[in-house]
Amino acid sequence: MASPVARPPQPRGFWARLDQLARASAPAALAVLLLLATGLPLGSAAREGGMPMTPLASVFFWTLYRPGLMPPWVVFGLGVLADLLTAAPLGVNPLLLLLLHVGVMTQRRALAKQSFLIVWIGFAVFASVLLALNWGIRTLLSLTIQPVAPGLFECCVTIAAYPILAYIFVSLERSLEPV
Amino acid sequence: MIRLSVPLRQALARLMLPALIAASFGLMLIGKADTVLVERVRTRLADVVVPLYAVLSRPIGTVTDAIVELRGLILLRSENARLREENDRLRRWYDRALALEAENRALRRVLNAPADPTPIFTTARVVADVGGAYARSALLVLEPNHAVRKGQVAVDAAGLVGRVSEVGNRSARLLLLTDINSRIPVLVERTGTRAILAGTNAPRPRIQYWTGPEQPQPGDRIITSSEAGAMPAGLPVGIVREGRTGLEVELFADLDRLDFVRVHDFGLSGILSADQSVRPAQRQRRTGG
Numbered sequence: 001m002a003s004p005v006a007r008p009p010q011p012r013g014f015w016a017r018l019d020q021l022a023r024a025s026a027p028a029a030l031a032v033l034l035l036l037a038t039g040l041p042l043g044s045a046a047r048e049g050g051m052p053m054t055p056l057a058s059v060f061f062w063t064l065y066r067p068g069l070m071p072p073w074v075v076f077g078l079g080v081l082a083d084l085l086t087a088a089p090l091g092v093n094p095l096l097l098l099l100l101h102v103g104v105m106t107q108r109r110a111l112a113k114q115s116f117l118i119v120w121i122g123f124a125v126f127a128s129v130l131l132a133l134n135w136g137i138r139t140l141l142s143l144t145i146q147p148v149a150p151g152l153f154e155c156c157v158t159i160a161a162y163p164i165l166a167y168i169f170v171s172l173e174r175s176l177e178p179v
Numbered sequence: 180m181i182r183l184s185v186p187l188r189q190a191l192a193r194l195m196l197p198a199l200i201a202a203s204f205g206l207m208l209i210g211k212a213d214t215v216l217v218e219r220v221r222t223r224l225a226d227v228v229v230p231l232y233a234v235l236s237r238p239i240g241t242v243t244d245a246i247v248e249l250r251g252l253i254l255l256r257s258e259n260a261r262l263r264e265e266n267d268r269l270r271r272w273y274d275r276a277l278a279l280e281a282e283n284r285a286l287r288r289v290l291n292a293p294a295d296p297t298p299i300f301t302t303a304r305v306v307a308d309v310g311g312a313y314a315r316s317a318l319l320v321l322e323p324n325h326a327v328r329k330g331q332v333a334v335d336a337a338g339l340v341g342r343v344s345e346v347g348n349r350s351a352r353l354l355l356l357t358d359i360n361s362r363i364p365v366l367v368e369r370t371g372t373r374a375i376l377a378g379t380n381a382p383r384p385r386i387q388y389w390t391g392p393e394q395p396q397p398g399d400r401i402i403t404s405s406e407a408g409a410m411p412a413g414l415p416v417g418i419v420r421e422g423r424t425g426l427e428v429e430l431f432a433d434l435d436r437l438d439f440v441r442v443h444d445f446g447l448s449g450i451l452s453a454d455q456s457v458r459p460a461q462r463q464r465r466t467g468g
Binding site for chain 2: 036038039040051053071072073075076079080081083084085086087088089090091092094095098099101102138141144146147149150151153154
């Protein structure tokens with residue numbers, strides 16, 4: 001397993017470099033696309049907080065299996081983008097995603113070897129804790145008690161959507177070169 | 180890429196996380212302190228993503244339209260009967276409206292009263308439902324030289340939808356009536372009681388702070404009030420319903436299926452004016468001039 005600071009061999013030639021750049025940025029690009037996709041007008045269910053928080057799944061998956069492709073600054077950038085796009089109070093999503101990143105990093109060795117079901121349960125635990133924190137921070141920042149039900153719903157949808165998102169991530173991961 | 184020694188790189192990598200977490204808290208402070216800057220960045224981003232959404236929302240619109248069409252085909256008979264009954268009813272109303280309009284015109288002539296100015300409006304397409312669990316807003320796609328300004332009122336075919344809260348070059352953000360930050364001055368049509376319509380992020384906003392002893396009753400029609408110059412008077416909003424926690428308003432506007440909205444310029448200053456964050460001295464000069 002490569003350490004996050006190890007330098008990969010430098011590719012020679014323009015096309016090889018371009019290829020490597022594309023591979024290195026693919027997870028982040030997919031995460032941004034999934035984030036944008038949650039804004040599409042899909043009807044009434046989406047209005048009640050019924051869209052999954054895809055950045056949570058993106059950061060969780062890539063930190064767990066390819067931490068080199070999801071460095072902290074990408075996590076931070078994804079969070080800021082999510083804040084700006086959803087008109088959330090600035091700084092909330094970066095904080096949550098970075099905490100997820102740190103949390104997964106500490107549990108990586110134990111979790112990466114487990115079966116999909118265990119990993120899913122792990123994601124559910126992380127998502128629940130972070131979305132509870134999300135509710136707390138938003139309540140603190142706006143100084144009004146935020147409604148609980150949409151947040152709870154969002155949490156359930158996020159956890160339920162993880163297998164589908166993980167399937168997309170796995171197919172992308174397989175197309176990338178092995179570490 | 181700059182070549183750094185391995186210990187330095189390791190130290191930087193270790194420092195990166197705490198630094199970024201600290202930066203998140205910094206962003207929270209900035210977001211609280213300089214709302215104008217944050218808003219400008221947000222509208223820039225909206226301007227960039229709105230064309231993308233405009234392209235993507237077309238196929239989705241086609242699919243949802245097809246589903247609606249299919250449902251319409253299944254319910255054709257009952258729908259037909261309902262529409263015929265409604266048509267009969269509306270025809271009576273139509274006759275009545277024509278008579279009232281004629282009478283109104285005659286009375287205006289007698290009184291020499293000016294007619295209400297026709298509001299100028301921009302029709303805009305709703306391309307994205309952003310917001311997640313804690314906000315109810317929508318992004319509108321606009322032509323580059325549009326006349327939409329902050330604080331203007333958006334209505335759909337049936338009633339009030341919300342207010343424009345941010346405006347960019349090609350996009351605008353609409354704060355829906357159901358958003359927890361939305362407060363709209365309204366009037367109970369039957370009694371003329373003034374009240375505030377407060378969003379709760381739930382599908383039905385709550386009605387609060389009514390004046391006078393008479394409480395709004397379920398079934399009352401709610402229209403906008405021109406209190407504080409924030410809203411034009413008389414736009415249809417909804418019907419009062421008994422909710423679990425108090426009186427709620429069932430909106431006329433179909434917020435679940437917003438395709439197009441009309442953004443009206445009623446020529447009101449609005450409480451969400453563009454110079455909201457300008458210092459009071461400057462604001463006075465602007466309103467004075």
